[in-house]
Amino acid sequence: GEDVEQSLFLSVREGDSSVINCTYTDSSSTYLYWYKQEPGAGLQLLTYIFSNMDMKQDQRLTVLLNKKDKHLSLRIADTQTGDSAIYFCAERFHGGATNKLIFGTGTLLAVQP
């Protein structure tokens, strides 16, 4: 089935690390993505990881993929108040004519100064 789950809320202090977790169900997913959405705005792509990788690092962002457990995480180092937003993980649905994205419900990250 198509189901991506995330915890709803995460609160951290400025300067700490944030870890946002996601589980997905489609074991044939080839790419997994993290998007950021600020209030009233569209989605901004943060990073993606290919399913044959365990980890990907991009500046303050680290993505970890545990394919066996179908678990994906996004770590934000040195979290800033500007990182406050909703973070969505998404898997690329494999099948049919399209590579549509299946999104989780989003995790609201609140960064306290």
Next chain:
Amino acid sequence: DTGVSQNPRHKITKRGQNVTFRCDPISEHNRLYWYRQTLGQGPEFLTYFQNEAQLEKSRLLSDRFSAERPKGSFSTLEIQRTEQGDSAMYLCASSPPESRQETQYFGPGTRLLVL
């Protein structure tokens, strides 16, 4: 510029009216997607175009919804006889041809409120 643009950004309408939204993808992106996002949820796939061909439609897309991409560039999404349950953010995304990771780039969305 070069991002995905959507118009209008906001639309308020009365139940029963028809509305049409427009999406202009990034130049040379031949793949175009429409998603719908309701409050507190992630985006849900509605439909997909490759060039001018509509290759997939979600079961979320009832008969009142129609999407077109007549010249393989911009796309329109029309909702006929709107209902209050249609209130949502409608997001458009595009991606380039022959891209392994097929990253989808999203527009700012059109927020629809049906009274």
